[in-house]
Amino acid sequence: STTTPTARITPRYHGIAVRMHSALVLEKIAGAGGIDPELSHAEQEESWRTACILADTITETELLNDELLPERVLYRLFHGEGVAVDRPRTLAYGCRCSRARLADILEGFSHDDLDHMAIDGDIVMTCEFCNFDFRFPRGSVTGKEGLTP
Known part of the structure; x- marks a missing residue:
């Protein structure tokens, strides 16, 4: 889209x-x-x-x-183009990332990809919404064996 x-x-x-x-x-x-x-x-x-x-x-x-x-x-x-108004929604701060959600994403990568992501033994994922760094020790993420890019 x-x-x-x-x-x-x-x-x-x-x-x-x-x-x-x-x-x-x-x-x-x-x-x-x-x-x-x-x-x-x-x-x-x-x-x-x-x-x-x-x-x-x-x-x-x-x-x-x-x-x-x-x-x-x-x-x-x-008005000349046609107007359709939806119900109002309250704006709220809401980062939807979580450590568990990001860990699940990492588990979908191959061992080789995870090794390339690791810097000094850690994989760091930064949330672009709240700018928080999630740090995962490389040994704690198993990934998928034998995946091809």
Whole structure:
């Protein structure tokens, strides 16, 4: 699948000690839920360009207005293209990696691959979400015997 995110973020100061941030983020999603998969590649690209052009017309006032419902903003921007609004979801920090999950991933590699991953006797996997290093002693990971790349 192809995802091509774009964002426009406009921070502004309101009052003395309050700083508000707001953004409209568009993401191109392949297949169901995104641009119609029955369109040709050129038509999909044109739909994406149209969405980006329309999104770029949002004003700072609209982005930062607490009383303006997001659904109303979306309708104003995209009513000519059709608007379908899903239920709101609460944003939350949530790294889903765990030591057990990463150990399972490592077990799928061949002995040779694991040996090449090890540095000073340890295999280190860094979570790109939370930037935490998971360290596995090479001897604790058995891997699969006889796997070919």
